Amino acid sequence: MKNYFCIVLFIGYCSNSLAQYTNVNPINCKISDHEKELVEAMAKYQVNYYKRIFDFEPTTVNIDLIGKHKDYLKLSHSSTTKYKTAGFYNPSAQKAFVDKTRNAYLKTMYHETQHAIIHQVLPNVPAWINEGMSELFECFEVSKDQIKPDIQGYKFYKMKEYAGKNSLNLRTFLGLTHSQWQELNGTEEGYSYTVSYSFVSFLFMKYPNSVDMILQKLKQGRNSIQAIEYATKKEFNQIEMEFITAMR
Ligand SMILES: [Zn+2]
Structure with missing residues (x-):
C-alpha cells in the first residue's frame, strides 16, 4: 500500500484544436459555465490519454444532467434497487445520464465521460x-x-x-x-x-x-x-x- 501515494499519468496536450468534447444538457436544472469548462477540460484530458494508444477521432460526449432525483431514478431503472447509482452511460443511446441532486455530480460526469470515450475505441x-x-x-x-x-x-x-x-x-x-x-x-x-x-x-x-x-x-x-x-x-x-x- 505504501507505494500508492500518487498515480502519475503523463499526458501531453498535443493539440489546440477547437473541437468540443462534451455537450452537457441540463434538464430542470442549471450548470454554470465554469462547471461546463471543467467537464470539457476533463474530457479533453481523457481523449488525449486514449489518443496516445488509439488512432481515433472522438465524437462529442453527450451528458443529460437531470435536475430531479425522481426523473433520474426513472431513467436509471434503479428506483427499486438496493444501491442507487449517481450516473450511467447508455452505449446504445451514446449518452450519459447524471443525477444533479448528488453532491459529487461533477465527478460523476468525469466518470461517465470515460465510459463514453472508451466505448468509442473499445466497444466490447x-x-x-x-x-x-x-x-x-x-x-x-x-x-x-x-x-x-x-x-x-x-x-x-x-x-x-x-x-x-x-x-x-x-x-x-x-x-x-x-x-x-x-x-x-x-x-x-x-x-x-x-x-x-x-x-x-x-x-x-x-x-x-x-x-x-x-x-x-x-x-x-x-x-x-x-x-x-x-x-x-x-x-x-x-x-x-x-x-x-x-x-x-
Ligand atoms: Zn461507471
Whole structure:
C-alpha cells in the first residue's frame, strides 16, 4: 500500500484544436459555465490519454444532467434497487445520464465521460477496466488550467480488507460481464468498484504503460488474462499474488 501515494499519468496536450468534447444538457436544472469548462477540460484530458494508444477521432460526449432525483431514478431503472447509482452511460443511446441532486455530480460526469470515450475505441471493453478507468479519472483534481491525478484512499482501505479475507478470485473477477460485475457490486456496496479501481491503480503504479498495452491487446481480441500477461511479461498467477500482497 505504501507505494500508492500518487498515480502519475503523463499526458501531453498535443493539440489546440477547437473541437468540443462534451455537450452537457441540463434538464430542470442549471450548470454554470465554469462547471461546463471543467467537464470539457476533463474530457479533453481523457481523449488525449486514449489518443496516445488509439488512432481515433472522438465524437462529442453527450451528458443529460437531470435536475430531479425522481426523473433520474426513472431513467436509471434503479428506483427499486438496493444501491442507487449517481450516473450511467447508455452505449446504445451514446449518452450519459447524471443525477444533479448528488453532491459529487461533477465527478460523476468525469466518470461517465470515460465510459463514453472508451466505448468509442473499445466497444466490447471488459467491465473491470471500463469501471476501473472511470473510477481512476473521476477522482482527479480538475481546474481550468490543470488536471492533477489523485487517489481514492478509501477504496484502497476497503481493498486491504478484501485482500486480507482471501476471498477474491481475481481471474474470475476479470472475466465478469458487465451485468455479473453489477450483480457482485450489489452484494456489498461498491465491492466491484473497489476491486476494479484498486487493480487498475496497481497496474499503473507497478507496471507503467501496461494499461496502455492491455487496452491495445483487448482491441486486438485478446482476453483480459492474455492481455495482462502480455503487458506485464508475467504469469497471471504471479500478478494476482503481487496485487494481493501490495494491497494487504
Ligand atoms: Zn461507471
